[in-house]
Amino acid sequence: MKKRQLTATELAECNALKRIYMAKKKELGLSQEKVAEAFGMTQTAISMYLNGLNALNVMTAARFSSVLKEPVSSFSPRIAGVIERLASISVSTDATPENRSNEVVLSPVLAWDDSTPLSEDEVYVPFLREIELDAGSGRYAIEENDGSRLRFAKRDLRENGVQFSNARCVTVRGNSMFPVLRDGATVGVNLGRTSFGEVSDGDLYAINHNGQLRVKQVYRTPTGIRLRSFNRDEHPDEDYTYQDIHDQQISLIGHVFWWGMFSR
DSSP, X not given: OOOOOOOHHHHHHHHHHHHHHHHHHHHXXXXXXXXXXXXXXXXXXXXXXXXXXXXXXXXXXXXXXXXXXXXXXXXOHHHHHHHHHTTTSOOOOOOOOOOOTTOOOOOOOOOOOTTSOOOTTEEEEEEEEEEESSTTSOOEEEEEEEEEEEEXXXXXXXXXXXXXXXXXXXXXXXSXXXXXXXXXXXXXXXXXXXXXXXXXXXXXXXXXXXXXXXXXXXXXXXXXXXXXXXXXXXXXXXXXXHHHHHHTTEEEEEEEEEEEOOOO
């Protein structure tokens, strides 16, 4: 597979990171070999980030933030923005803390079961799930799971621009969105935002990929879309043309407005 060229923004991030690294490596006693050992990577991989051959991702940016003792925003405002949007998740990273005085605080989760009545300011939000259409056929579809649901405060949905009837929950599977979303994490999805033309680049979306339920960052490209995982070391970017979108039956289920998971 031909290696993807970095965008102008991604290249600028690598250049900014290299400037900080060069300015602080003597003070901090760093070398590419020492950084590679701390990251559990090869020295070549570190060099590729610093020299703009590999784009930074959330995990790598957090690690550089830690060793350089600089906030992520000092070299990548884009990734810092992603981390800020994900700040409500209880995820442990090595990133240097940033000012989160404007962080949105959602209502606490309370214990409940099917016998617990809803209060007037709450709504039930059902889950979506994959189902195999015919046993062993390899063909899948996505349907509502009548047996699983969460309840949300109406206020929280209103503040996030989500109509009550458009709210659904999805369970994330696999390690492609680690470290932000672990296997088993739950995301809230707004079914009212499904247009490729209105995609907010870098935001998370639930996707129907020919019956497969996926959660990815989505970017618009001149010829189609790009799906991006947070764990880009194991899950590289996926580019699809508009013809691919049609042929592979790719559609947006909705925009992710909330997520939560256990730290395990």
